[in-house]
Amino acid sequence: MKSSFLGHGKVILIGEHSVVYGYDALALPITSLHIKTTVEPSEKMWMDTAHYQGPFFMAPDEYDGLKYVVKTMLKKAASQAALKITYTGEIPIERGLGSSATVALATTRAMNDYFHLNLTETEIINITNHAEMINHGKASGLDAATVNSDCLIFFNQKDGPKPLRSKLQATLLIMDTGDLGSTKKAVTQVHKLLNESPTAQSNLEQLGRLADETKTAWLNKDAATVGLAFNRAQEILHSFNLSTGKIDQLQKIALANEALGFKLSGSGLGGIVIALCRNEDDALKIAHKCQNIVAHSWIEEI
Structure with missing residues:
Protein backbone atom coordinates (compact mmCIF):
# COMPACT_ATOMS: atom_id res chain seq x y z
CA MET A 1 0.00 0.00 0.00
CA LYS A 2 1.28 3.44 -0.93
CA SER A 3 -0.15 6.99 -0.90
CA SER A 4 1.20 10.05 -2.68
CA PHE A 5 0.34 13.71 -2.89
CA LEU A 6 1.77 16.38 -5.20
CA GLY A 7 2.03 19.81 -3.59
CA HIS A 8 2.94 23.07 -5.33
CA GLY A 9 4.85 26.19 -4.30
CA LYS A 10 3.92 29.86 -4.00
CA VAL A 11 5.21 33.41 -4.12
CA ILE A 12 4.04 36.28 -1.95
CA LEU A 13 3.25 39.19 -4.25
CA ILE A 14 2.92 41.78 -1.50
CA GLY A 15 2.33 41.94 2.24
CA GLU A 16 5.12 39.73 3.60
CA HIS A 17 5.91 40.53 7.25
CA SER A 18 2.92 42.90 7.61
CA VAL A 19 0.56 39.91 7.19
CA VAL A 20 2.00 38.45 10.41
CA TYR A 21 0.62 41.53 12.22
CA GLY A 22 -2.91 41.24 10.86
CA TYR A 23 -2.64 43.21 7.62
CA ASP A 24 -3.66 41.94 4.19
CA ALA A 25 -1.43 40.12 1.70
CA LEU A 26 -1.61 38.75 -1.82
CA ALA A 27 0.05 35.47 -2.76
CA LEU A 28 0.16 33.38 -5.91
CA PRO A 29 0.39 29.58 -6.20
CA ILE A 30 3.13 28.41 -8.56
CA THR A 31 1.88 25.09 -9.87
CA SER A 32 4.95 24.52 -12.06
CA LEU A 33 7.06 24.13 -8.89
CA HIS A 34 6.10 21.06 -6.92
CA ILE A 35 7.15 18.43 -4.39
CA LYS A 36 5.74 14.90 -4.32
CA THR A 37 5.31 13.17 -0.96
CA THR A 38 5.01 9.38 -0.93
CA VAL A 39 4.09 7.33 2.14
CA GLU A 40 4.66 3.57 2.14
CA PRO A 41 5.28 0.72 4.61
CA SER A 42 8.80 0.22 5.90
CA GLU A 43 10.75 -1.76 8.47
CA LYS A 44 11.56 1.48 10.32
CA MET A 45 10.50 5.15 10.27
CA TRP A 46 12.54 6.60 7.42
CA MET A 47 12.84 9.93 5.63
CA ASP A 48 14.20 10.24 2.10
CA THR A 49 14.84 13.74 0.70
CA ALA A 50 17.44 15.31 -1.57
CA HIS A 51 19.21 16.63 1.54
CA TYR A 52 18.66 13.93 4.16
CA GLN A 53 18.18 10.18 4.11
CA GLY A 54 17.86 8.48 7.48
CA PRO A 55 15.71 7.75 10.53
CA PHE A 56 12.73 10.09 10.38
CA PHE A 57 12.80 11.40 13.92
CA MET A 58 16.58 11.85 13.88
CA ALA A 59 16.41 14.29 10.97
CA PRO A 60 17.98 17.76 11.48
CA ASP A 61 16.06 20.52 13.29
CA GLU A 62 14.83 22.09 10.05
CA TYR A 63 12.54 19.07 9.68
CA ASP A 64 10.89 19.59 13.09
CA GLY A 65 7.65 20.76 11.45
CA LEU A 66 7.45 17.51 9.48
CA LYS A 67 8.18 15.47 12.59
CA TYR A 68 5.20 17.17 14.24
CA VAL A 69 2.97 16.34 11.25
CA VAL A 70 3.96 12.67 11.24
CA LYS A 71 3.59 12.25 15.02
CA THR A 72 0.19 13.95 14.89
CA MET A 73 -1.07 11.82 12.03
CA LEU A 74 0.17 8.58 13.62
CA LYS A 75 -1.62 9.54 16.83
CA LYS A 76 -4.85 10.30 14.95
CA ALA A 77 -4.54 6.92 13.23
CA ALA A 78 -3.78 5.22 16.58
CA SER A 79 -0.93 3.57 14.70
CA GLN A 80 2.64 2.61 15.49
CA ALA A 81 3.32 1.62 11.90
CA ALA A 82 6.79 2.17 10.49
CA LEU A 83 6.75 4.24 7.32
CA LYS A 84 9.11 5.42 4.64
CA ILE A 85 8.22 8.96 3.57
CA THR A 86 9.90 10.15 0.39
CA TYR A 87 10.06 13.73 -0.90
CA THR A 88 10.90 14.38 -4.54
CA GLY A 89 10.57 17.63 -6.46
CA GLU A 90 12.05 20.94 -7.41
CA ILE A 91 11.11 23.65 -4.92
CA PRO A 92 14.37 25.11 -3.56
CA ILE A 93 14.36 25.23 0.25
CA GLU A 94 14.60 28.44 2.31
CA ARG A 95 13.95 30.68 -0.68
CA GLY A 96 10.42 31.95 0.04
CA LEU A 97 8.80 29.56 -2.41
CA GLY A 98 6.75 27.78 0.24
CA SER A 99 8.72 24.54 0.43
CA SER A 100 8.07 23.96 4.15
CA ALA A 101 4.32 24.59 3.84
CA THR A 102 4.18 22.45 0.70
CA VAL A 103 5.77 19.41 2.31
CA ALA A 104 3.76 19.84 5.54
CA LEU A 105 0.50 19.97 3.58
CA ALA A 106 1.50 17.13 1.25
CA THR A 107 2.57 14.92 4.17
CA THR A 108 -0.70 15.58 5.99
CA ARG A 109 -2.74 14.77 2.88
CA ALA A 110 -0.72 11.67 1.96
CA MET A 111 -0.97 10.26 5.50
CA ASN A 112 -4.66 11.17 5.67
CA ASP A 113 -5.17 9.06 2.56
CA TYR A 114 -2.82 6.26 3.70
CA PHE A 115 -4.70 5.77 6.99
CA HIS A 116 -8.17 6.61 5.56
CA LEU A 117 -8.67 9.23 8.28
CA ASN A 118 -11.06 11.45 6.31
CA LEU A 119 -9.86 14.61 8.05
CA THR A 120 -11.69 17.85 7.22
CA GLU A 121 -10.05 20.62 5.23
CA THR A 122 -9.91 22.70 8.42
CA GLU A 123 -8.11 19.92 10.30
CA ILE A 124 -5.60 19.48 7.47
CA ILE A 125 -4.84 23.21 7.26
CA ASN A 126 -4.56 23.51 11.06
CA ILE A 127 -1.94 20.76 11.16
CA THR A 128 -0.05 22.41 8.29
CA ASN A 129 -0.16 25.80 10.00
CA HIS A 130 1.11 24.37 13.28
CA ALA A 131 4.04 22.82 11.43
CA GLU A 132 4.76 26.27 9.94
CA MET A 133 4.74 27.80 13.43
CA ILE A 134 7.36 25.26 14.48
CA ASN A 135 9.43 25.96 11.37
CA HIS A 136 9.33 29.76 11.47
CA GLY A 137 8.54 30.81 15.02
CA LYS A 138 5.54 32.86 13.86
CA ALA A 139 3.38 32.10 10.83
CA SER A 140 0.40 33.99 9.46
CA GLY A 141 -1.23 31.04 7.69
CA LEU A 142 -0.65 32.65 4.29
CA ASP A 143 1.80 30.03 3.00
CA ALA A 144 -0.45 27.11 3.93
CA ALA A 145 -3.46 28.78 2.32
CA THR A 146 -1.61 29.52 -0.91
CA VAL A 147 0.01 26.11 -1.40
CA ASN A 148 -3.51 24.73 -0.88
CA SER A 149 -4.99 26.97 -3.60
CA ASP A 150 -5.19 26.85 -7.38
CA CYS A 151 -5.57 30.63 -7.78
CA LEU A 152 -4.41 33.97 -6.38
CA ILE A 153 -5.12 34.38 -2.65
CA PHE A 154 -6.09 37.58 -0.81
CA PHE A 155 -5.42 36.86 2.84
CA ASN A 156 -5.53 38.18 6.35
CA GLN A 157 -5.44 36.30 9.62
CA LYS A 158 -8.92 37.39 10.72
CA ASP A 159 -10.84 36.51 7.55
CA GLY A 160 -8.57 33.79 6.17
CA PRO A 161 -7.97 33.18 2.44
CA LYS A 162 -10.21 34.56 -0.30
CA PRO A 163 -9.63 33.36 -3.87
CA LEU A 164 -9.15 35.94 -6.63
CA ARG A 165 -9.54 34.40 -10.07
CA SER A 166 -9.09 37.68 -11.94
Missing part, protein backbone atom coordinates in the same frame (compact mmCIF):
# COMPACT_ATOMS: atom_id res chain seq x y z
CA LYS A 167 -5.99 37.97 -14.15
CA LEU A 168 -3.79 41.09 -14.23
CA GLN A 169 -2.81 40.39 -17.84
CA ALA A 170 0.89 40.86 -17.17
CA THR A 171 3.95 38.66 -16.70
CA LEU A 172 5.79 37.83 -13.50
CA LEU A 173 9.50 37.01 -13.53
CA ILE A 174 10.58 35.06 -10.45
CA MET A 175 14.32 34.84 -9.78
CA ASP A 176 16.07 32.72 -7.17
CA THR A 177 19.07 34.58 -5.78
CA GLY A 178 20.61 31.26 -4.78
CA ASP A 179 21.11 32.64 -1.28
CA LEU A 180 19.35 30.92 1.61
CA GLY A 181 16.96 33.09 3.55
CA SER A 182 15.92 32.45 7.14
CA THR A 183 12.27 33.18 7.85
CA LYS A 184 12.77 32.78 11.59
CA LYS A 185 15.72 35.21 11.61
CA ALA A 186 13.90 37.74 9.41
CA VAL A 187 10.68 37.63 11.46
CA THR A 188 12.67 38.11 14.69
CA GLN A 189 14.62 40.99 13.13
CA VAL A 190 11.46 42.81 12.03
CA HIS A 191 9.78 42.23 15.41
CA LYS A 192 12.77 43.79 17.20
CA LEU A 193 12.78 46.77 14.82
CA LEU A 194 9.05 47.39 15.33
CA ASN A 195 9.56 47.48 19.10
CA GLU A 196 12.33 50.04 18.75
CA SER A 197 11.17 52.31 15.93
CA PRO A 198 7.90 54.26 15.44
CA THR A 199 9.02 54.82 11.83
CA ALA A 200 9.17 51.07 11.29
CA GLN A 201 5.64 50.73 12.71
CA SER A 202 4.40 53.39 10.27
CA ASN A 203 6.15 51.62 7.40
CA LEU A 204 4.54 48.33 8.38
CA GLU A 205 1.09 49.95 8.24
CA GLN A 206 1.92 51.34 4.80
CA LEU A 207 3.03 47.89 3.65
CA GLY A 208 -0.37 46.59 4.72
CA ARG A 209 -2.15 49.36 2.80
CA LEU A 210 -0.10 48.61 -0.30
CA ALA A 211 -1.58 45.11 -0.36
CA ASP A 212 -5.07 46.60 -0.49
CA GLU A 213 -4.04 49.02 -3.24
CA THR A 214 -2.51 46.15 -5.19
CA LYS A 215 -5.72 44.15 -4.94
CA THR A 216 -7.77 47.08 -6.31
CA ALA A 217 -5.30 47.69 -9.14
CA TRP A 218 -5.21 43.96 -9.93
CA LEU A 219 -8.99 43.79 -10.27
CA ASN A 220 -8.80 46.85 -12.56
CA LYS A 221 -6.04 45.15 -14.60
CA ASP A 222 -3.82 48.15 -13.84
CA ALA A 223 -0.37 46.58 -13.99
CA ALA A 224 1.44 49.95 -13.84
CA THR A 225 -0.07 50.74 -10.42
CA VAL A 226 0.75 47.23 -9.18
CA GLY A 227 4.34 47.85 -10.27
CA LEU A 228 4.50 51.11 -8.31
CA ALA A 229 3.18 49.29 -5.24
CA PHE A 230 5.89 46.64 -5.65
CA ASN A 231 8.57 49.35 -5.78
CA ARG A 232 7.30 51.10 -2.66
CA ALA A 233 7.01 47.76 -0.83
CA GLN A 234 10.64 47.03 -1.71
CA GLU A 235 11.68 50.39 -0.25
CA ILE A 236 9.96 49.46 3.01
CA LEU A 237 11.40 45.94 3.09
CA HIS A 238 14.83 47.45 2.41
CA SER A 239 14.32 49.80 5.37
CA PHE A 240 13.71 46.69 7.50
CA ASN A 241 17.23 45.53 6.49
CA LEU A 242 15.80 42.54 4.63
CA SER A 243 17.43 43.24 1.28
CA THR A 244 20.94 42.18 0.24
CA GLY A 245 23.57 43.49 -2.15
CA LYS A 246 22.52 40.92 -4.74
CA ILE A 247 18.84 41.82 -4.42
CA ASP A 248 19.70 45.51 -4.88
CA GLN A 249 21.75 44.63 -7.96
CA LEU A 250 18.89 42.64 -9.48
CA GLN A 251 16.52 45.52 -8.78
CA LYS A 252 18.70 47.95 -10.73
CA ILE A 253 18.88 45.60 -13.72
CA ALA A 254 15.14 44.90 -13.73
CA LEU A 255 14.05 48.54 -13.47
CA ALA A 256 16.60 49.61 -16.08
CA ASN A 257 15.07 47.10 -18.50
CA GLU A 258 11.40 48.09 -18.40
CA ALA A 259 10.16 46.14 -15.39
CA LEU A 260 7.04 47.81 -14.01
CA GLY A 261 8.04 46.94 -10.48
CA PHE A 262 10.44 44.85 -8.43
CA LYS A 263 10.62 43.50 -4.90
CA LEU A 264 11.90 40.67 -2.78
CA SER A 265 9.30 38.02 -2.02
CA GLY A 266 9.03 36.17 1.25
CA SER A 267 11.06 36.81 4.35
CA GLY A 268 14.08 38.36 2.63
CA LEU A 269 17.78 38.12 3.62
CA GLY A 270 18.16 36.12 0.40
CA GLY A 271 15.58 33.91 -1.26
CA ILE A 272 13.63 35.00 -4.30
CA VAL A 273 12.74 38.27 -5.99
CA ILE A 274 9.93 39.12 -8.38
CA ALA A 275 9.80 41.55 -11.29
CA LEU A 276 6.47 42.60 -12.77
CA CYS A 277 6.71 42.91 -16.56
CA ARG A 278 4.34 44.00 -19.30
CA ASN A 279 4.91 40.85 -21.31
CA GLU A 280 6.99 37.72 -21.69
CA ASP A 281 9.54 39.40 -23.98
CA ASP A 282 10.43 41.96 -21.29
CA ALA A 283 10.64 39.18 -18.68
CA LEU A 284 12.93 37.10 -20.89
CA LYS A 285 15.19 40.10 -21.53
CA ILE A 286 15.58 40.78 -17.79
CA ALA A 287 16.10 37.09 -17.05
CA HIS A 288 18.86 36.97 -19.67
CA LYS A 289 20.65 40.01 -18.20
CA CYS A 290 20.43 38.46 -14.70
CA GLN A 291 21.35 34.89 -15.63
CA ASN A 292 24.92 35.07 -14.31
CA ILE A 293 23.73 36.40 -10.93
CA VAL A 294 20.77 34.14 -10.13
CA ALA A 295 20.48 30.41 -9.58
CA HIS A 296 17.16 29.92 -11.41
CA SER A 297 14.33 31.92 -12.90
CA TRP A 298 10.72 31.19 -13.80
CA ILE A 299 8.13 33.10 -15.79
CA GLU A 300 4.44 33.06 -14.92
CA GLU A 301 1.64 34.64 -16.93
CA ILE A 302 -0.59 36.42 -14.43
